[in-house]
Amino acid sequence: MHRRVADMVYQAIQDTCLMRDIEAPEKRGQTQQGNPRRVITCRPCMKVLCDAGAKVAINGAVTHTFANPAGLMYEIMCVHYAEGCRVDSVPSVVFTWFKGCNWAVLQCAGCHVHLGWRFRGAMSFDGLITQRIMERTLDE
Ligand SMILES: [Zn+2]
Numbered sequence: 001m002h003r004r005v006a007d008m009v010y011q012a013i014q015d016t017c018l019m020r021d022i023e024a025p026e027k028r029g030q031t032q033q034g035n036p037r038r039v040i041t042c043r044p045c046m047k048v049l050c051d052a053g054a055k056v057a058i059n060g061a062v063t064h065t066f067a068n069p070a071g072l073m074y075e076i077m078c079v080h081y082a083e084g085c086r087v088d089s090v091p092s093v094v095f096t097w098f099k100g101c102n103w104a105v106l107q108c109a110g111c112h113v114h115l116g117w118r119f120r121g122a123m124s125f126d127g128l129i130t131q132r133i134m135e136r137t138l139d140e
């Protein structure tokens with residue numbers, strides 16, 4: 001009786017190990033150096049948008065607060081490139097927040113929520129709406 005329980009526990013441990021083995025390294029939250037990977041994710045669906053190290057200061061600051069023509073306020077965080085987003089509009093220069101840059105709407109490639117804007121032109125970066133993203137360590 002005790003033997004069978006021990007066997008079952010052993011089997012469960014083996015199954016757990018097998019499941020871990022088939023996970024991709026990035027899903028274990030480890031880089032090749034073994035350090036936890038810090039990432040920026042979509043807040044609603046947790047899709048990884050880019051590495052936390054992709055943050056970039058634009059005009060001297062990583063975060064900026066703007067109002068759109070309708071008066072809605074947005075705080076955005078600037079990153080080099082958010083690969084987990086997709087463009088959802090044609091580029092426009094109308095009411096641009098950054099001189100010399102056009103903008104296009106960015107949405108999450110996972111859940112399609114509006115996450116910010118892609119700016120191209122004099123500077124090239126993505127602006128992500130801080131309330132709709134979060135920074136975390138994978139497998140935290
Ligand atoms: Zn999402």
